[in-house]
Every structure is written in structure tokens, then in C-alpha cells.
Amino acid sequence: MPAPRVGLFATCLTDTFYPSTARAVVRLLERLGCDVDFPMDQTCCGQMHYNTGYREEARSLAAKYAKVFDGYDAIVAPSGSCGGMVREIHPELHGTSDAFARTYELSEFIVDVLGVTDVGAYFPHRVTYHPTCHSLRMLGVGDKPLALLRAVRGLDLAELPAADTCCGFGGTFAVKNADTSTAMLGDKMRNVLNTGAEVLCAGDNSCLMHIGGGLSRLRTGVRTVHLAEILASTEEEPWAATP
Amino acid sequence: MGSNPVTWLGSPVFPKAAKAALADTQLRRNLRKATHTIRDKRTRVVSELPDWEELRRAGEAIKDDVLSNLDTYLERIEAAVTARGGVVHWARDAREANEIVLRLAREAGTDEVVKVKSMATAEIGLNEALEAGGIRAIETDLAELIVQLGHDRPSHILVPAIHRNRSEIKEIFQREMAEKPVSDEPRELAEAARRHLRRKFLSAKVAVSGANFGVADTGSIVVVESEGNGRMCLTLPEVLITVMGIEKLVPTWQDLEVFLQLLPRSSTAERMNPYTSVWTGVTPGDGPQQFHLVLLDNGRTDALADRVGRQALRCIRCSACLNVCPVYERTGGQAYGSVYPGPIGAILSPQLVNDMHDKQAASLPYASSLCGACYEVCPVRINIPEVLVHLRAEAVEAKGRTPESVGMAALGWLFADARRYENAQKVGSLARHLAPSGRISSLPWPGSKWTSTRDVPTPPAESFRTWWRRNRG
Ligand code: SF4
Numbered sequence: 224m225p226a227p228r229v230g231l232f233a234t235c236l237t238d239t240f241y242p243s244t245a246r247a248v249v250r251l252l253e254r255l256g257c258d259v260d261f262p263m264d265q266t267c268c269g270q271m272h273y274n275t276g277y278r279e280e281a282r283s284l285a286a287k288y289a290k291v292f293d294g295y296d297a298i299v300a301p302s303g304s305c306g307g308m309v310r311e312i313h314p315e316l317h318g319t320s321d322a323f324a325r326t327y328e329l330s331e332f333i334v335d336v337l338g339v340t341d342v343g344a345y346f347p348h349r350v351t352y353h354p355t356c357h358s359l360r361m362l363g364v365g366d367k368p369l370a371l372l373r374a375v376r377g378l379d380l381a382e383l384p385a386a387d388t389c390c391g392f393g394g395t396f397a398v399k400n401a402d403t404s405t406a407m408l409g410d411k412m413r414n415v416l417n418t419g420a421e422v423l424c425a426g427d428n429s430c431l432m433h434i435g436g437g438l439s440r441l442r443t444g445v446r447t448v449h450l451a452e453i454l455a456s457t458e459e460e461p462w463a464a465t466p
Numbered sequence: 467m468g469s470n471p472v473t474w475l476g477s478p479v480f481p482k483a484a485k486a487a488l489a490d491t492q493l494r495r496n497l498r499k500a501t502h503t504i505r506d507k508r509t510r511v512v513s514e515l516p517d518w519e520e521l522r523r524a525g526e527a528i529k530d531d532v533l534s535n536l537d538t539y540l541e542r543i544e545a546a547v548t549a550r551g552g553v554v555h556w557a558r559d560a561r562e563a564n565e566i567v568l569r570l571a572r573e574a575g576t577d578e579v580v581k582v583k584s585m586a587t588a589e590i591g592l593n594e595a596l597e598a599g600g601i602r603a604i605e606t607d608l609a610e611l612i613v614q615l616g617h618d619r620p621s622h623i624l625v626p627a628i629h630r631n632r633s634e635i636k637e638i639f640q641r642e643m644a645e646k647p648v649s650d651e652p653r654e655l656a657e658a659a660r661r662h663l664r665r666k667f668l669s670a671k672v673a674v675s676g677a678n679f680g681v682a683d684t685g686s687i688v689v690v691e692s693e694g695n696g697r698m699c700l701t702l703p704e705v706l707i708t709v710m711g712i713e714k715l716v717p718t719w720q721d722l723e724v725f726l727q728l729l730p731r732s733s734t735a736e737r738m739n740p741y742t743s744v745w746t747g748v749t750p751g752d753g754p755q756q757f758h759l760v761l762l763d764n765g766r767t768d769a770l771a772d773r774v775g776r777q778a779l780r781c782i783r784c785s786a787c788l789n790v791c792p793v794y795e796r797t798g799g800q801a802y803g804s805v806y807p808g809p810i811g812a813i814l815s816p817q818l819v820n821d822m823h824d825k826q827a828a829s830l831p832y833a834s835s836l837c838g839a840c841y842e843v844c845p846v847r848i849n850i851p852e853v854l855v856h857l858r859a860e861a862v863e864a865k866g867r868t869p870e871s872v873g874m875a876a877l878g879w880l881f882a883d884a885r886r887y888e889n890a891q892k893v894g895s896l897a898r899h900l901a902p903s904g905r906i907s908s909l910p911w912p913g914s915k916w917t918s919t920r921d922v923p924t925p926p927a928e929s930f931r932t933w934w935r936r937n938r939g
Binding site: 233235237238239240241242243246261263264265266267269272273274275276278280283284287356357359360361387388389391392393394395396397398399400401402403404405406408432433435436437439440 | 796835862919923930931
């Protein structure tokens with residue numbers, strides 16, 4: 224079987240603020256035998272526009288996405304939220320396209336398409352996992368990320384209480400309803416701290432930016448690390464905090 | 467109370483009302499406890515049914531059929547009710563419905579009506595309208611009574627006094643009742659309410675109810691409840707007036723079976739509700755001798771015309787969406803400033819108000835993080851996040867040009883071209899020189915709304931695409 228040609232959809236947030244996550248996806252997928260490409264014309268899935276009520280901007284970004292990612296065997300995004308936007312909402316905005324249907328969130332792609340749960344990772348830390356709302360309810364990734372984490376050598380997985388409760392990010396909700404968002408964040412942080420984990424992991428840098436922003440403000444010392452970076456980490460090339 | 471009592475006149479926009487509610491720690495504790503208890507119980511009783519997903523789909527299909535053939539079913543129920551000795555009235559809006567009920571109560575020669583808990587009558591502000599006409603309305607549902615005696619507003623569809631704990635309830639009862647409760651034991655409080663209400667049941671000539679369902683084929687009206695107080699109202703008085711939203715119909719008795727499984731499990735997390743009352747017209751010599759059915763539109767026809775929004779009319783008012791909503795859990799129902807709070811309120815109230823220039827109504831579709839928990843539990847599969855986003859688009863359109871719309875357009879322009887976007891990334895990345903610590907703790911407005919409680923990571927020296935271009939391009 225020839226190596227699948229995978230288009231990496233980095234998402235605007237990860238591309239701009241968390242390049243280390245996108246580099247980890249490249250490293251990980253190449254290790255798993257994929258031929259990874261990053262089409263330079265990509266920008267943003269338009270979720271923020273769509274969810275805030277700006278449908279026209281979202282529509283043209285959906286059209287752009289369909290064009291940019293046409294022809295790949297699969298398109299992989301390190302984000303359940305943007306992956307959900309593409310697969311579930313883009314068809315409604317722009318009509319069906321192979322590019323939409325072939326888009327996967329990272330853990331879905333590894334488990335369902337590549338058929339792998341042990342990716343050969345090593346990450347000797349106590350980790351707790353927050354399943355983000357869109358990966359959980361929009362894409363239905365279920366416990367695929369947990370299955371991947373359980374196979375990581377050295378990783379001590381701590382169960383997060385009330386894991387499936389929203390962290391309060393919600394895109395522009397975090398600023399439009401900043402007080403309510405902060406109250407939700409407070410409960411999420413309390414649950415994270417109660418696990419005694421050193422690392423909070425999730426499959427969405429947007430939620431991690433929100434929770435991590437709160438944890439950092441309180442100087443808790445708990446780090447937020449994207450799932451891709453944990454899975455990419457090996458004994459030879461361990462995870463490093465600096466980009 | 468405004469001209470349209472669905473939303474409370476003078477209520478602030480949601481973020482403002484929420485801020486005040488969030489500061490009330492007692493309220494948050496009461497809500498947290500109540501919603502979590504019922505939430506967990508619902509999950510348990512729902513998982514007992516192997517065909518829950520099929521039931522949801524059946525409920526959705528029945529309601530969709532009703533909505534797309536509403537005219538036919540309404541004529542059918544009118545004919546059936548009339549044939550069984552009832553009288554059907556049509557009310558276009560709250561004012562018309564209130565006038566009908568007031569006139570009927572006056573004709574019965576009474577100055578007091580007993581009420582079965584009902585969202586429809588709350589939606590039209592019936593109690594206030596009756597009072598203005600010199601007629602007292604007595605709520606007989608325990609939680610509704612607590613709100614009424616506390617001169618308070620409801621905060622939940624099913625448990626309007628969910629925001630109160632028992633010591634607060636004891637205080638209200640002690641202040642308002644002739645025979646005061648001595649402790650805050652639930653039994654004692656319920657007993658005090660029972661003593662208070664018993665006299666009312668025996669003396670009332672007129673009762674007013676809502677309806678959970680109306681069966682089009684037979685003209686039967688169905689009310690489900692837990693306490694049995696409603697049943698007293700439905701059997702003792704001479705005159706029974708039911709106010710029912712036009713969307714509450716089901717075609718046949720057989721269809722009821724689906725909803726009598728979906729509703730109790732979703733609302734009170736019970737396998738079956740303790741009391742289900744069904745009546746069909748009047749029966750000479752038994753029960754009420756006059757039955758009036760007021761069919762209420764009040765914005766429903768307009769909502770029906772909206773292809774995406776109309777699914778809100780499938781709602782059976784179970785309140786499951788409120789109990790799982792992380793926003794509702796923190797703010798409580800009163801912050802929504804409307805009779806219908808929580809996720810369903812956020813999509814139904816603006817549609818019934820039908821004016822996105824109304825700032826308060828337009829703030830409701832934004833009162834959600836779009837986490838989707840509401841959609842997951844809704845027994846009739848209302849895609850609440852989808853309707854929220856749809857209504858946000860209407861709100862944006864009504865507002866016209868704002869700093870936000872200008873910003874969004876600018877971002878859209880940036881994202882339309884990858885080179886343009888990359889150049890902006892490079893400019894943005896210079897910000898790291900201002901915060902060498904790796905975190906930014908304070909941004910000017912509107913970023914301050916984020917940084918008041920959260921740090922922002924500083925943009926890295928190199929975006930991913932620049933790295934890719936350098937290494938792989
Ligand atoms: S929207 Fe659905 S979950 Fe919410 S009250 Fe209505 S039927 Fe129940």
C-alpha cells in the first residue's frame with residue numbers, strides 16, 4: 224500500500240500561536256508512514272465567523288477550504304472543533320465536497336483510518352485529559368484519545384472529574400459572556416488541580432489556550448500540552464516546552 | 467411586564483444579568499446541587515431504555531408532522547372538542563388570550579381562579595392580567611406557589627423555585643401563610659402548602675390549566691404532573707379553561723405513548739410521572755360542566771415560517787436542556803429575563819418576541835458556549851446549537867455596522883489570502899518583544915475581556931507556515 228497522502232490542516236490558531244503542535248503532527252504522522260503535505264494556501268475554517276453570526280465570511284472560507292484541500296487521501300486537523308466545523312458545517316455552507324468528508328480530527332485519523340492505538344510514544348508525566356465539547360459531541364471521537372494516551376509508555380493517566388463539562392471557552396463566548404465563561408473556567412481548573420496532574424492534555428489548542436490562560440494566571444504550574452505533542456514525544460526526541 | 471410578557475420588560479441584556487447572578491453564591495450553590503442531582507438521575511433512567519434513540523427520533527418525527535400539517539390538526543381538534551361539548555377559542559396573542567380567560571372567569575361570577583402549573587399562562591402573563599381585572603389567580607403547584615408567595619420570578623421551566631433552598635422557602639411560607647410551617651423539613655413545608663391550598667380547591671369555581679398535549683383525533687387534553695394538585699383543579703371546579711400553545715398537538719392516542727415515555731424520564735428523571743390527567747370535553751354530572759380550550763398563537767406562526775428556527779416548536783418543556791446547561795447552572799433562569807430560560811429559552815424567547823432590534827432578546831442566542839450538551843439530551847432532538855447560531859446571524863443583521871462587524875470583515879479579508887495572513891502573523895509575532903516572559907496578562911479593550919482572568923501566550927517568533935516554508939517548502 225502506498226503511503227497515504229495527508230493534507231495537514233493546521234488551523235489558524237495552531238499555525239499562529241502553537242506551531243509546535245503542527246510540527247508534532249508532521250513528525251507523528253510521518254513516523255506512522257504518512258506522506259504529509261501542508262498546502263500553503265490554507266488559512267482558517269471560518270468557525271469563529273460562523274458561530275458569531277457572520278455566515279457570509281464563513282461561506283467563502285468553506286469554499287476556500289474545499290479548493291485548497293481537494294485531492295488528498297485524507298485531511299487531518301489537530302482540532303476537534305475545526306474538524307467538526309469542516310465536516311459538519313461546511314457542507315451546509317458550500318455543498319458537499321470530498322475535502323469535507325475526508326477531514327479527520329487527529330485521534331480519529333490515527334485510530335480509525337490508520338488502525339493504530341500504540342503510536343510508540345514515551346511521555347513520563349502524570350497527565351489528565353479534557354475531552355473538548357466539539358470533539359466529543361460534534362465529531363463523536365469518544366475515547367479514542369484516551370486509548371491513544373493509555374498506550375503511551377511512562378504516562379500516568381489521571382481521570383478528570385466532570386470531564387465532559389464545557390470549559391467555558393466557546394469562541395467569542397469567552398469575551399461576550401466573560402463572567403460566565405470565567406465561572407465555568409474556575410470549576411474546570413478546580414477539577415484539573417484535584418487530579419494532581421502536572422499536564423492537562425486536550426485535542427484543541429483553543430480550549431487549552433483558555434484553560435491554560437487561567438492556570439497560568441493563577442501560577443498553578445500545571446502545563447497544557449496538545450495531544451499531538453504527547454503522541455509525538457519519544458525517548459529519543461522527548462517533548463520540549465520551548466518551540 | 468411588557469406588551470409581550472415572554473420577556474420581562476426592563477430586563478438587562480444577558481451578560482449583565484448573568485454578572486449579577488454569578489455574584490450570588492447562595493444561588494450558585496442551590497442551582498448546582500439541584501441540577502446535578504436531576505442530571506445524574508436522568509442519565510440513569512434514560513440508559514435503562516435500549517430504544518431511547520429510536521424514541522427520540524419517533525418524537526421528533528411526530529412533532530415534525532404536526533408542525534408541517536398544523537392547520538389540519540388544529541381544525542381536527544376544534545371539531546373534536548366541540549363535538550364533546552367543549553368550546554374552542556382562538557387567541558392570536560397574549561392580549562387576546564388574557565381577555566378571553568378574564569371574560570370567561572367573570573361570566574362564571576368568581577373573583578378567584580385556581581391554576582394548574584402552566585408555561586403558556588406564564589408566557590402571556592395571565593396572572594397579572596387577571597389581577598388587573600379584579601380576579602385573583604392562585605398557583606397550586608408547590609414550586610409555583612413558592613414563587614407567587616415570594617413575589618418572585620420563576621427560574622426554571624419545571625421547578626420555578628429551583629433557585630430557592632428550603633430555609634428560604636420556610637421564610638417565605640412563614641411570612642405569607644396563615645398557618646405557618648414550624649421547620650424547614652420538606653414534609654413539613656409540603657404539609658403547610660397542602661393546608662394552605664385545600665380551602666382553595668374546595669371553594670374555587672374556575673380552574674385554569676395549560677396542556678402538555680392535545681390529541682387532535684379525540685380532542686383530549688393531557689396534563690402530567692408529580693404532586694396531584696393539578697388533578698384537584700381539573701376535577702373539582704365547575705368551569706375549566708385550558709390555554710394551549712398551538713404546537714402542543716399530537717395526532718392520535720397512539721402517538722401519546724411515545725411522549726409519555728420521553729417526557730417523565732427527561733424532566734423529573736422518573737420512569738413514569740405519578741399523575742397523568744386526561745379529559746375530553748365535558749361529561750354531564752361529572753367533573754367540570756364547562757370546558758374552554760384557548761388555542762394560543764403568540765408568535766408561533768412566525769416561528770413556524772422559519773425553516774431552521776421552527777424546530778424549537780417541537781419542545782415538550784421537559785427542561786432537560788436547562789439541567790445540563792453549564793451556562794444555566796451558573797447564572798440561573800432569571801438572568802435570561804424571560805419566561806423560558808436556559809437553552810430552550812435562548813432560542814424560543816427571541817423567536818416569540820420576533821424582534822432582533824430588542825437588545826435583550828438579541829443577547830439570548832449568545833448565552834451559550836455551543837457545547838452541545840442540550841442537543842444531546844433533548845428528547846425531541848432539537849438541534850439547539852444550530853438554532854442559536856442561526857439566530858445570531860439574524861441578530862448580526864439587525865445590528866448592522868458595529869465595531870465587531872468591522873473587525874470580523876477585516877479578519878475575513880485577512881483569511882481570504884494566505885500571503886496577507888502570513889504577513890499579519892509576522893507583525894503579530896513582534897508582540898513577543900513586549901512580553902518576554904512568554905505570557906501577556908493585560909491587553910487593551912476588547913482583549914481586556916479575555917485578560918481580566920486569563921493570560922495570553924505570546925506569539926512565537928515563527929509561525930508554523932513560515933517554518934514549513936523554510937524546511938519543507
Ligand atoms: S428543548 Fe428539548 S430538552 Fe429543552 S425543554 Fe424542550 S424538549 Fe426539553
